[in-house]
Amino acid sequence: MNNKKSLGAKLVGAPYYLWAAIFTVVPICIVMYYSFTDSNGNFTINNLGQIGAYMDTFILSICLGAVATAICLVIAYPMAFIISQMPASKQRIVLILVMLPMWINLLLRTYSLMNILEDEGIINNILSFLNLPAIHLINTKTAVVIGMVYNFLPYMILPIYTVMSRIETPVLEASKDLGSNWFQTFLRVVFPLSIPGIMSGITMVFVPSVSTFYISQKLGGTMELIGDTIDRQFNRNNDFNSGAALSFILMIMIFICMAVMNKFSDDGEETIVV
């Protein structure tokens, strides 16, 4: 009887296992194969050895990614809280507004951001109209961070909103009832309960921010992030081996960052992360 049931469960799960195998496990194996071979297919660890040369790029990528993630968190957290406290009908409208940019292509969004940030762009036009000095934004780190925040903000808001909307009103009332004022309720109840949402929000913003190449190409000028380096190895230098090695190391670095993050969150086992 038991076998029959588990066979059915296996059959239902089969397409997903297949999917995971083809699109996750196999690609990772391919990346690892290229990482540890030279152009002739012989085993080598030289690819990984050249990472030292790209250390600055790695550090810059992680720093910008971290700054963008932090800014997203600062903007998204209060916003998610405010949305979760709204009446249900309003919540739906605001959530659609939050998700609306996600329906528009990333390239398109980044191009429009270029227009806004350019020296002759909308921001500087407005500044000059107000007789204020122009500011140079395009091709700076600031522009890249703005691009990351703009593009990935919804991925921070949504998971935090989800955990916050699941906090039951009676739980908040119980906190007040036991003598906490608004701030204490937030600190002792709302915040601890929203940590899982924060963790998955950070993952969903930090990972794409660190590995982005398009945003930095369009908004960062000559600036090269690790994503750009990998892109260059594959597309221009046709050096699959060092490209794969860089990807592999990036993956491990992100994995370490997330592991450290999870260690800091009290409820590690409850987070949806990794």
Add this chain to the structure above:
Amino acid sequence: MSENNVILTEGSKALEPEPPEGNEAIIKLKNISVTFDGETILDNISFSIKDGEFITLLGPSGCGKTTTLRLIGGFVDPTQGEVYFDNKLLNGVPAHKRQVCTIFQRYALFPHLNVAENIAFGLRVRKTPKKELAKRVREAIKLVGLKGFERRKINTLSGGQQQRVAIARAIVTEPKVLLLDEPLAALDLKLRKDMQVELKNIQQRLGITFVFVTHDQEEALSMSDRIVVMDGGRIQQIGTPQDIYNEPENAFVADFIGESNILDGVMLEDYKCRFAGRVFDCVDKGFEQGESVDIVIRPEDIKVIEHGAGEISGIVTASTFKGVHYEVILDVNGFKWMIQTTACINVGDKIGITIAPQDIHVMKKSEYSGKFGDYSSFSDEMDYISDPTYVAPEKLNEREGEWIVSPAEAEGGAESGE
């Protein structure tokens, strides 16, 4: 009759119900009205709660009992009227500054904290010194019998254990008044009975005031010092369980608390009334001559005698064995009486009944008169259930759940809270 059924004309001062001897009134509600989205939830209610008593707000769902509790807890503001605590006006005082504590319907425990931390919550907020905090938490855990569960996560506890954590979390802050919002509704019958006894014990040991909300009349009768019966946002009656049961104020109270046969009657003179086509001696007086009244007769007060020997006779249409007694439905000229008797009576038997004068309760006519009456619908239901050959017509199938419940459950138990 109770002095508390205060009906006030607009703008008049409340007739304060006299706080009974000994105990001071700790909470006073004065002319409270609550309207929400144009709907009246509470309609000009006034009553006081004595220090140290176990008072129950009893009524069907939507009667305003939970709103009354939330009003005292500080989660609902009155549209009109005043709440006093220790003679100080409580209106506008936020929930976290009130010396009352609530036990919520579904416990509302903090899912991110373990048992001990949940209980310590109120003390941590008050910045209680570490040593004292640990001592008081330990005492509270012992009081509710949760020793050994200190480090357990909330979601690993059973309903009854969560209930105990909620009680400990509330009493550890030593509130003067504990508000309990249907705290036992989610527990199974056996556990509910145990917790009733335990709650009552805790209340007596701590000597603090309990304001208990329930729709379960049995629970209310067995636990309370006083009961406030509510319906339609108004207080129907306030009194001891004995008062409420033996001297119901109107047809609603009589019907809601226990089983009752409610008949139309006329008061002929003091101590004499007429109902069911006959004249009876009774113990009530003070009605006008010829005033039409509602007569309540409890099923257990009716004595079964031989057919034709007493005032009333009829034919038995249903008889259910209930363990201690039989529940008999007797058809007397179309009016179906419910009788509880230890005699073995079968369907189709012809029997007579007699009622002693002190068991006839006379009530003034009210808006509820005529809404509750005999047990005709009950006996129909019983016919279906007691007839093994009966097959429900197909279209009735979906209603099955509806008629396999006793009327008491259908009115009181089937609702799942407000």
